[in-house]
Amino acid sequence: MSSMQAAIRVILGVGLIAGVVCFLFWNVVATSGQHKSVDPSKAMIDALPSLGPHPSLGDEAKVFDRFVGTWDADFAEYSDDGSIRHSSGEVRFGWILDGRALQDVWITYPEGKKREREIGTSVRYYNTKLKQWCVVFVDPAASNLAIVTGGAVGDRIVLRNQTSDGTMRRWSFNDIRPDSFVWRGEKSIDQGKTWRLYAEYHMKRRGAETQTTQVAAPDHRREMITALQAFAPHPSLGDQAKVFGRLVGSWDANYTNYTENGGATHYSGEVILGWIIDGRAAQDIFSAYPTKPGTERSIGTTLRYYDTKTRQWCIVFIAPMFNSVTVMKGGLVGDRIVLLGKDDEGNSLRWSFNDIKPDSFTWRGEISRDHGKTWFLQEEHHMTRRSVASNIVN
DSSP states (O other), X not given: OOHHHHHHHTTTTOOOOTTHHHHHHHHHHHTTTGGGOSSGXXXXXXXXXXXXXXXXXXXXXXXXXXXXXXXXXXXXXEOTTSOEEEEEEEEEEEEEGGGTEEEEEEEEOOOTTOOSOEEEEEEEEEETTTTEXXXXXXXXXXXXXXXXXXXXXXXXXXXXXXXXXXOEEEEEEEEEETTEEEEEEEEESSTTSSOEEEXXXXXXXXXXXXXXXXXXXXXXXXXXXXXXXOSSOOGGGGGGHHHHHTTOEEEEEEEEEEOTTSOEEEEEEEEEEEEEGGGTEEEEEEEEOOSSTTOOOEEEEEEEEEETTTTEEEEEEEEGXXXXXXXXXXXXXXXXXXXXXXXXXXXXXXXXXXXXXXXXXXEEEEEESSTTSSOEEEEEEEEEEOOHHHHXXX
């Protein structure tokens, strides 16, 4: 089953756990009108943030919740030849997607002849199946996508992965205190027998030195979103910005899921898309409305950036409620957008945007279990652009 289909179908019977009502009330009060921004370019940024973790995370929320806010960073990069490159910047963390995930923004300030800052973003959620945190990091300018998993190890946080060439990577948060921590990046080319430090970042919470018992602590919860937001594509994208740029804004969605025995399920929701990280990437919020009183909406997010190395768009769909990350790649095929990838079971996936008009399009999700010889239509989503008038009225 594709992760997108699983994410949508959750609303057919998911119940609230004790305490969720209070949490949702607080979020609704604080974010009222989030989906009603008159400016389409701001709608996604308005809807994305959350004030705190979802109650279902329990104690796992504490692993990263302590980092919410802004950190001034002293970056050190170690080359294979022994040289060290120092730079400064900042990192911002904040909760998103009804508190089911965190997002952070990593920024390196320009120096020397560089006129632009370097910027990337991560989405991190707790995978209840693996009992681990999953972190998806994208750096569009470097065509870099990394997915690591892990969690608390003693008083540290350790995340790991292995690249296609066999290199093992280890990212860790060390010496964690309320106002400081040290992030380290290491790699191993001998299956973990030896490790080489390639990055060490010293972080200090912004404003920590000015806080006293007489001054109220600042509210850090929305600091990440102000650094994440962008309202236009980066000039380097050129014509590629038009591929997804025309979809920026809010879309009312009519979803249909098909089963292989001929059944179909219909429900509604919304998709909201906008530019992020200096316009180098686009992000959307995908949600399906609850069908029964006392249930929660299904929600996920997609990171989209143009990979200049492969000359394709890379799409990463993240559905925290279903422990799912799906990576797709592709771009324009005639007047359609076609993306290809694999699901968790190795089946081929094909996602496409069809009949694209200024105020409507149709998204289709197909699966092949015979390596693309035959395709089965699993999902068909009809999207209608939400008008400015309806945003104001609603």
